[in-house]
Amino acid sequence: xxxxxxxxxxxxxxxxxxxxxxxxxxxxxxxxxxxxxxxxxxxxxxxxxxxxxxxxxxxxxxxxxxxxxxxxxxxxxxxxxxxxxxxxxxxxxxxxxxxxxxxxxxxxxxxxxxxxxxxxxxxxxxxxxxxxxxxxxxxxxxxxxxxxxxxxxxxxx
Numbered sequence: 070x071x072x073x074x075x076x077x078x079x080x081x082x083x084x085x086x087x088x089x090x091x092x093x094x095x096x097x098x099x100x101x102x103x104x105x106x107x108x109x110x111x112x113x114x115x116x117x118x119x120x121x122x123x124x125x126x127x128x129x130x131x132x133x134x135x136x137x138x139x140x141x142x143x144x145x146x147x148x149x150x151x152x153x154x155x156x157x158x159x160x161x162x163x164x165x166x167x168x169x170x171x172x173x174x175x176x177x178x179x180x181x182x183x184x185x186x187x188x189x190x191x192x193x194x195x196x197x198x199x200x201x202x203x204x205x206x207x208x209x210x211x212x213x214x215x216x217x218x219x220x221x222x223x224x225x226x
Contacts, residue, residue: 092153093131094163097123101163101180105189105203106210112224116214118207123178123189129168142169151178157197159220176200183218190221198224 101123110116131150136142148168154161154177166175177197179190189203199221204210217223 094128094151094153095130096125097128097151097163097178098180100187101178101189103205105205106207107201107203108207108210108214109201111201118210119201119203121191121203134168136169136171145169158222162192162197181218186213188218190218192221196222198222 102125103123105121105123107119107121108116109119127148129148129150131152137145146167146169149165150168151163151165154164157177160179160181162177162179164175164177166173174193174195174197177190177192179192181188181190186209187205191200191203192198193200202213202216202218204213
């Protein structure tokens with residue numbers, strides 16, 4: 070137990086916790102931007118390296134707007150928005166959803182430092198289950214694999 074407390078106190082930090090609940094982002098925190106890598110199989114098949122690139126392209130600060138359907142929706146569907154959540158599973162998240170999204174839970178982003186590694190976590194669904202943890206390099210991603218970190222909720226599959 071003492072080791073767990075030491076680990077929790079001295080190795081965990083977050084960049085998203087400085088924003089109040091409901092804060093709408095016009096730019097994601099700088100530490101989240103760039104290329105990230107995960108080594109996973111997403112529950113089936115052979116594990117492989119997945120790369121994502123996080124940018125502020127098409128991010129819009131939230132404002133009340135009309136949800137369009139059909140052809141009008143296509144013109145604004147490239148935009149997305151992000152807001153700060155309250156704590157979920159002990160962590161603050163950035164809630165990501167499409168500008169024209171009228172249903173669904175969207176995705177959740179979290180950036181933490183565990184030990185000496187920055188870990189970018191993407192979760193989804195109504196219960197905010199971890200899809201994958203991403204790292205700054207392919208080699209670290211392969212080394213860490215499907216590592217589970219404290220308090221995050223993971224799918225049983």
